[in-house]
Amino acid sequence: MSVRRTTLAVVAVGALLLAGCAGVDNGPTGDTMDPAPERAPTSPTDPGPTGEADNQAPAPPAHLDFTSTTVDGGSFDGHELLGQPVVLWFWAPWCGICAGQAPDVRALAEDYAGAVSVVGVAGLDDSVEAMRGFIDRHGLQEVTHLADPDGAVWRLYEVTAQSTFVILDESGAVVERGITRTAELPHRLDLLVG
Numbered sequence: 001m002s003v004r005r006t007t008l009a010v011v012a013v014g015a016l017l018l019a020g021c022a023g024v025d026n027g028p029t030g031d032t033m034d035p036a037p038e039r040a041p042t043s044p045t046d047p048g049p050t051g052e053a054d055n056q057a058p059a060p061p062a063h064l065d066f067t068s069t070t071v072d073g074g075s076f077d078g079h080e081l082l083g084q085p086v087v088l089w090f091w092a093p094w095c096g097i098c099a100g101q102a103p104d105v106r107a108l109a110e111d112y113a114g115a116v117s118v119v120g121v122a123g124l125d126d127s128v129e130a131m132r133g134f135i136d137r138h139g140l141q142e143v144t145h146l147a148d149p150d151g152a153v154w155r156l157y158e159v160t161a162q163s164t165f166v167i168l169d170e171s172g173a174v175v176e177r178g179i180t181r182t183a184e185l186p187h188r189l190d191l192l193v194g
Helices: 002-021 096-111 128-137 152-156 182-193
Strands: 067-070 075-077 086-091 117-123 144-148 164-168 174-179
Touching: 067 144, 086 096, 096 117, 096 128, 096 182, 117 128, 117 152, 128 144, 144 152, 164 182, 174 182
Parallel strands: 086 117, 117 144
Antiparallel strands: 067 075, 086 164, 164 174
16 A cells, blocks of 8 residues: 555655656757847836836846856946847856867957856855966856855846856846857857847
């Protein structure tokens, strides 16, 4: 009898797990994608889904409400990410994959200069010196890098592993999260900058 109950319990838990995953869109690369934004208001008197009329700018997303320190010691306000698309690159100084992607990130920053911001978010390491060493070794001095040793920015963007990319649109909304291959980035950015 207890074997039957255990088997039923395992089947029930498995069904719940499958049901919880059913709504996730894992694209061909296994990246998860956020759903499309809610509809916009159709006229100045038609409030959108939040009840705001067209003449009021929506509040910036909550994940922009942070301040950080750059690896160079400057200050950085998350609201600086507004105004144009942004690629956030979450990396760690000891990450071999990150080192391999560094030339592509540098090229991306150069190719999209003025149209897309590329911001590195260094974490998973307490040593800012190790972060600076990584930047110097891989010629990434032209890219802004945040020092995030405690993972505060990583948590805001729900990033749990290096090397991960998150793309924001000009309003700061997350349009893609979980990209792990740099070869996918130009196509996705071209869709944003048109």
